[in-house]
Amino acid sequence: MPRTITVNLQTVTPIWTGDVDRTSDQVRETGLMGSVRWWTEVLIRGLGGYACDPTGDDRCAFDEEAFRRTGQAEDGLRDVCPACRLFGCTGWSSKLRLVVTDGQGGYEVNLNRAGVPFTMNFFELKPTLPQERWLLIKAVWLIVRYGSIGGKTPLKPPGQPDYGLVVPVSPLRLPRLTRDQVSTWLADLMAASPPLQRRQERAHPDWPDLRFFFFNDKTWLDLGKINEVMRSDSSGFLSGRRGVSKKVFSFQKGNRFWGYTRDEEMLDGVLGTLQRLGIRDTRTGEEVISEL
Ligand SMILES: [Zn+2]
Numbered sequence: 001m002p003r004t005i006t007v008n009l010q011t012v013t014p015i016w017t018g019d020v021d022r023t024s025d026q027v028r029e030t031g032l033m034g035s036v037r038w039w040t041e042v043l044i045r046g047l048g049g050y051a052c053d054p055t056g057d058d059r060c061a062f063d064e065e066a067f068r069r070t071g072q073a074e075d076g077l078r079d080v081c082p083a084c085r086l087f088g089c090t091g092w093s094s095k096l097r098l099v100v101t102d103g104q105g106g107y108e109v110n111l112n113r114a115g116v117p118f119t120m121n122f123f124e125l126k127p128t129l130p131q132e133r134w135l136l137i138k139a140v141w142l143i144v145r146y147g148s149i150g151g152k153t154p155l156k157p158p159g160q161p162d163y164g165l166v167v168p169v170s171p172l173r174l175p176r177l178t179r180d181q182v183s184t185w186l187a188d189l190m191a192a193s194p195p196l197q198r199r200q201e202r203a204h205p206d207w208p209d210l211r212f213f214f215f216n217d218k219t220w221l222d223l224g225k226i227n228e229v230m231r232s233d234s235s236g237f238l239s240g241r242r243g244v245s246k247k248v249f250s251f252q253k254g255n256r257f258w259g260y261t262r263d264e265e266m267l268d269g270v271l272g273t274l275q276r277l278g279i280r281d282t283r284t285g286e287e288v289i290s291e292l
Contacts, residue, residue, distance in 0.1 A: 002123065002124040002125070002127075003124045003127075003128070004121055004122065004124065005121075005124070005128075005133060005137070006119055006120070006121050006122070007119065007120040007122075007137070007140050007168070007172060008103070008117070008118075008119050008168065008170045009117070009118055009120065009144065009166045009167065009168055009169060010115065010116065010117045010118070010166065010167055010168075011111055011113065011115060011116045011118070011165070011166055012115075012165035012166060012253065012254055013162040013163055013164065013165045013253055013254065014111065014113055014163055015111040015112070015149060015150040015163060015164050015166070016031075016150045016163040016164060025099075025100070025107070028100065028111065029098045029099065029100060031150055032100065032120065032149060032150060033087070033094075033096075033098045035143070035149045035150050035164075036098075036120075036136065036139055036140065036143070036149070037054070037083060037087045038208075039139035039142050039143055039147060040083055040086070040087070040135050040136060041054075041083045041207075041208070042139075042208045042209065042210045042213070043135055043138055043139050043210055043292075044081075044082055044083055044135065044186060045208070045209040045210065045211075046209055046210025046211050046213075046285060047179070047182065047183045047186055047210075047289070048183060048186060049081075049082055049183075049187070049190065050081050050082075050190060050196055050199060050200040050203065051081050051082065051083040051084075051207075052083065052084060052089075052199065052203075053204065053207055054083070054084065054089065056204070058199055058203075059084070059089060059090070060079070060080040060081050060084040060089040060090070061080075061089055061090040061091055062076045062077065062080060062091030062092035063075070063076045063077075063078065063079060063080075063091075064076060064091055066078065076091070076092070077092065078192065078193050079193050079195040079196055080092065081196065081199075082132070082135070082186060082189055085132070086128065086132045086135070086136070093125065093126075094125065095124060095125055095126040095127070095128050095132070096122040096123065096124060096125065096136075097122070097123045097125055098120060098121065098122055098123075099121045099123060100119065100120060101119045101121060102116075102117065102118055102119070103117040103118070103119065105119075117169055120140075122136065130175035130176075131175075131177065131181070131182050131185045133174075133175050134174060134175050134177045134182050135182065137172050137173070137175075138174070138292055140172060141172055141292075142288070143166065144166055144168050144172075145217070146215040146217055146258055146283070147215070147258050148163070148164035148165055148166075148249060148251065148258070149164045149166055150163060150164040162251040162252060162253045162254060165251055165253065165254040165256070179292045205262050205263065206262055208260045209260075210285040210288065210289060211284075211285045211286055211289065212260055212261045212264065212266070212267050212285055213258065213259070213260045213261075213284070213285035213288070214258065214259055214260070214261070214267065214270055214271065214282050214283070214284060214285070215256075215258045215282070215283045215284075215285075215288060216256065216257050216258070216274075216281060216282045216283065217255070217256050217281075218255060218280070218281045219255055219256075219257070219279060219281075220251055220252045220254070220255050220256060220257050221248070221279075222250075226250060228273055228277060229248055229259070229270055229273050230248065231273075232269040232270055232272065232273040233266050233269060233270070235266070237261065237262055237266065238259065238261065238266075238270070247260050247261070260285075267285075271284070
């Protein structure tokens, strides 16, 4: 019987799921799945693996020809990154379908409010590997412990509602694997695919990688402090000046902020600024990886 991976959560703030009040379930689920996928990609890269940018030119595609020759899905997947293997790419549909239910299994759930219990049910459409389930659940762990879920977690003037904070209401259930075992699996996938290795070498340095993140679950940043942090990076990466989205997200209600830089040097600059502002207890991505 196909497995269902369930995660029981509760909103701390509304979750932005793409519409004001009445969002179709499909839009909402697609948005939440996109967010879980994003964190999974971040995690894969942080563990030294390769995850493509599914919206970019260098994204993965299932090799139909290789598949037709042998009839083995694995042959079509050889050069497909681990994120696309799980969540799908051109020619290969996702192994999971997300359905959100309320605490009792009902389908009427309004995530645009705080304090709403809900369950993310990931229905297996194709068999998943323990390593993939580990990555999925750890991505959810990153979201609840340090991050946020859904779109619209931008910079807002103080007083505006925060979006996307959730807490678990029951322990996250993980496959019995260590971080090292999953890292080894990711390395093995790379070793088996020279095209993936080449794509990793030319991966864009702006792609988010957990190693270069920063997290704080003790305090939030007001707009003035956010601007200070952004000023520590003259390249404009953090502020999104170069036409990309901003990289610092602060939550007054949750006493939390997180963000990401593109490399160690930029991360050091941010950490220095935070220290100068008297903000303690900021954790680096490397430190969070060691908690996984
Ligand atoms: Zn991919």
